[in-house]
Amino acid sequence: xxxxxxxxxxxxxxxxxxxxxxxxxxxxxxxxxxxxxxxxxxxxxxxxxxxxxxxxxxxxxxxxxxxxxxxxxxxxxxxxxxxxxxxxxxxxxxxxxxxxxxxxxxxxxxxxxxxxxxxxxxxxxxxxxxxxxxxxxxxxxxxxxxxxxxx
Amino acid sequence: xxxxxxxxxxxxxxxxxxxxxxxxxxxxxxxxxxxxxxxxxxxxxxxxxxxxxxxxxxxxxxxxxxxxxxxxxxxxxxxxxxxxxxxxxxxxxxxxxxxxxxxxxxxxxxxxxxxxxxxxxxxxxxxxxxxxxxxxxxxxxxxxxxxxxxx
DNA sequence: GATTGACTTGGAGCTGACTCCAGGTTATAC
DNA sequence: GTATAACCTGGAGTCAGCTCCAAGTCAATC
Numbered sequence: 001x002x003x004x005x006x007x008x009x010x011x012x013x014x015x016x017x018x019x020x021x022x023x024x025x026x027x028x029x030x031x032x033x034x035x036x037x038x039x040x041x042x043x044x045x046x047x048x049x050x051x052x053x054x055x056x057x058x059x060x061x062x063x064x065x066x067x068x069x070x071x072x073x074x075x076x077x078x079x080x081x082x083x084x085x086x087x088x089x090x091x092x093x094x095x096x097x098x099x100x101x102x103x104x105x106x107x108x109x110x111x112x113x114x115x116x117x118x119x120x121x122x123x124x125x126x127x128x129x130x131x132x133x134x135x136x137x138x139x140x141x142x143x144x145x146x147x148x149x150x151x
Numbered sequence: 152x153x154x155x156x157x158x159x160x161x162x163x164x165x166x167x168x169x170x171x172x173x174x175x176x177x178x179x180x181x182x183x184x185x186x187x188x189x190x191x192x193x194x195x196x197x198x199x200x201x202x203x204x205x206x207x208x209x210x211x212x213x214x215x216x217x218x219x220x221x222x223x224x225x226x227x228x229x230x231x232x233x234x235x236x237x238x239x240x241x242x243x244x245x246x247x248x249x250x251x252x253x254x255x256x257x258x259x260x261x262x263x264x265x266x267x268x269x270x271x272x273x274x275x276x277x278x279x280x281x282x283x284x285x286x287x288x289x290x291x292x293x294x295x296x297x298x299x300x301x302x
Numbered sequence: 303g304a305t306t307g308a309c310t311t312g313g314a315g316c317t318g319a320c321t322c323c324a325g326g327t328t329a330t331a332c
Numbered sequence: 333g334t335a336t337a338a339c340c341t342g343g344a345g346t347c348a349g350c351t352c353c354a355a356g357t358c359a360a361t362c
Contacts, residue, residue: 019308050309121254225319305360312354318348321345330338
């Protein structure tokens with residue numbers, strides 16, 4: 001039951017080794033194991049020799065983690081998103097649905113924050129000192145929706 | 152030389168105590184001292200009894216820190232922004248100028264990331280599974296400028 | 303059968319960003 | 333004069349998120 005030295009990159013049963021997976025996703029092997037350890041990723045399939053094997057679907061999940069991380073989300077907070085990409089039917093879980101909508105609003109707020117900083121930079125570059133203008137996101141009041149198109 | 156019990160909130164010389172500053176900015180006293188300790192904030196003015204006093208300008212700086220933190224920026228990365236709000240003439244420091252522009256691009260990329268996640272959420276909500284669509288931000292290639300208006 | 307390389311596990315160590323605490327000072331209130 | 337409150341300093345502890353390491357397994361190669 002050995003496929004003696006297949007070099008096509010993809011192993012038997014369309015599985016990737018942890019090394020390959022690391023190369024594909026840009027996540028280090030250690031970090032992949034760490035994500036499994038803390039339960040962010042489900043326990044990976046193993047070969048008889050207990051080596052982990054990953055599917056394309058696993059890889060997509062990891063890419064999603066990277067993507068969510070870029071938005072500043074904590075590993076804990078992204079768990080529902082990962083569940084979301086596994087079992088497909090969102091409407092069956094109204095709680096999750098609400099949670100996701102909630103998070104969407106947070107992200108929109110975050111975009112507004114970022115946009116204000118971009119504006120601050122622009123005004124700093126255009127003029128010389130930013131006088132009355134100021135980042136308004138320090139309070140916890142409702143934010144204005146950003147209507148500006150991103151340049 | 153004592154203003155015996157002025158309760159107007161603002162002390163002599165238009166200075167705020169660390170407690171007042173904490174209340175105004177929402178940053179804890181400990182954290183304000185920590186920011187000073189690591190040099191993110193300049194050493195605060197002191198009264199004769201060595202208590203810190205803060206100006207409106209200091210408060211603005213702290214609000215800016217809060218704002219930048221919301222965008223996921225590290226304390227280290229935000230140093231140039233704080234310098235920027237202190238000495239006004241950006242054009243005198245071409246290196247800083249470039250750094251800021253660089254950072255602006257990063258923020259724009261980050262906005263694009265966030266927007267894609269919002270899209271992902273929307274498509275997840277609208278349809279049931281996201282098929283071909285996927286977060287494209289895992290690679291390090293140049294990103295498309297986001298042209299969409301934020302909802 | 304010894305070496306090499308890709309893995310395994312469990313656990314220790316590290317960095318950033320706080321957060322907490324002990325011990326000390328100073329001013330005002332009782 | 334003693335208690336209380338608001339500060340001070342220096343340093344230790346905490347948590348998230350890795351990152352590194354030692355000791356072991358297993359398969360293929362020399």
